[in-house]
Amino acid sequence: MHTNQTLKSYRGRFAPSPSGELHFGSLLAAMASYADARAHQGQWLLRIDDIDQVRVVPDSEQHIINSLEQAGFEWDEPVYYQSQHIADYQQALGNLTAGGLIYPCYCSRKQIKALARDNIYPGICRETAIPDESADEYALRIRVPEQNLSFNDLIQGHYCQQLDKEVGDFIIFRRDKVFTYQLAIVVDEYLAGISHVIRGHDLISSTPRQMFLQQQLGFATPRYGHIPLAVTPDNLKLSKLSHAKKVTTDLTTLVLAARILGQAVLKAEDYQHQQDFWKHLFQIWQLKQVPKMEKIEIMY
Numbered sequence: 001m002h003t004n005q006t007l008k009s010y011r012g013r014f015a016p017s018p019s020g021e022l023h024f025g026s027l028l029a030a031m032a033s034y035a036d037a038r039a040h041q042g043q044w045l046l047r048i049d050d051i052d053q054v055r056v057v058p059d060s061e062q063h064i065i066n067s068l069e070q071a072g073f074e075w076d077e078p079v080y081y082q083s084q085h086i087a088d089y090q091q092a093l094g095n096l097t098a099g100g101l102i103y104p105c106y107c108s109r110k111q112i113k114a115l116a117r118d119n120i121y122p123g124i125c126r127e128t129a130i131p132d133e134s135a136d137e138y139a140l141r142i143r144v145p146e147q148n149l150s151f152n153d154l155i156q157g158h159y160c161q162q163l164d165k166e167v168g169d170f171i172i173f174r175r176d177k178v179f180t181y182q183l184a185i186v187v188d189e190y191l192a193g194i195s196h197v198i199r200g201h202d203l204i205s206s207t208p209r210q211m212f213l214q215q216q217l218g219f220a221t222p223r224y225g226h227i228p229l230a231v232t233p234d235n236l237k238l239s240k241l242s243h244a245k246k247v248t249t250d251l252t253t254l255v256l257a258a259r260i261l262g263q264a265v266l267k268a269e270d271y272q273h274q275q276d277f278w279k280h281l282f283q284i285w286q287l288k289q290v291p292k293m294e295k296i297e298i299m300y
């Protein structure tokens with residue numbers, strides 16, 4: 001891997017996990033990332049976040065891709081699969097380990113719960129060395145500094161987090177031998193040269209962790225923008241609902257999504273074809289019009 005990469009041109013992405021159908025909440029994230037890329041004459045990529053095979057629902061990846069195609073999304077490169085990049089995650093873990101930041105953690109969930117304050121890992125195993133050969137089960141954690149990490153979110157504005165107090169040493173490689181989301185996506189964004197990450201608000205609190213990993217690995221930090229999370233009127237995140245309805249891809253739904261994202265699109269019947277809608281959206285798209293809210297209620 002090269003380091004100190006500079007991000008010159010706009011490259012955005014949408015990265016669903018294949019754990020169900022494309023629902024309305026993920027359509028919002030797909031649309032916001034797509035329209036922002038196209039409004040900047042940028043490229044837009046599709047990534048399937050399938051690192052956690054336990055959560056993968058068979059066929060859902062194909063369903064998501066079909067829904068996106070039917071809705072008129074066009075990605076510029078072949079689909080990127082996390083499951084094909086295990087060697088890259090391994091290499092990044094090697095670099096972090098060489099930097100002396102990684103330690104094995106043998107604690108059970110129960111032990112941590114008994115000792116942790118606010119669910120923050122209290123560093124019990126911090127001084128433990130990584131064994132050369134061991135049949136023992138352990139996770140690998142990264143030591144975080146006493147450091148404030150902040151960034152200017154393109155939608156939500158200033159965001160700041162003190163990693164040691166608010167997150168604690170976090171897991172990079174799980175006990176069941178799976179790389180964690182945090183490490184995987186930092187490597188993914190780097191390998192794909194992603195310059196802008198537009199995604200749901202549920203991920204804003206993991207952004208400082210990702211920035212910390214980027215700093216340790218010598219990767220450039222993309223710009224981030226977090227759109228409001230779609231919730232049901234009883235405050236349930238759509239993606240957490242097992243029965244979250246598969247999104248329809250007709251013009252009425254696309255227009256509704258664009259309006260929720262604050263964009264001044266026309267009525268569905270004023271667009272003759274789906275392409276007319278997209279063309280218009282790219283022309284008028286303004287990220288600044290996306291509501292600066294954590295969540296937004298969807299009757300869907």
Ligand SMILES: [Zn+2]
Pocket residue numbers: 104105106107123124125
């Ligand atoms: Zn531990």
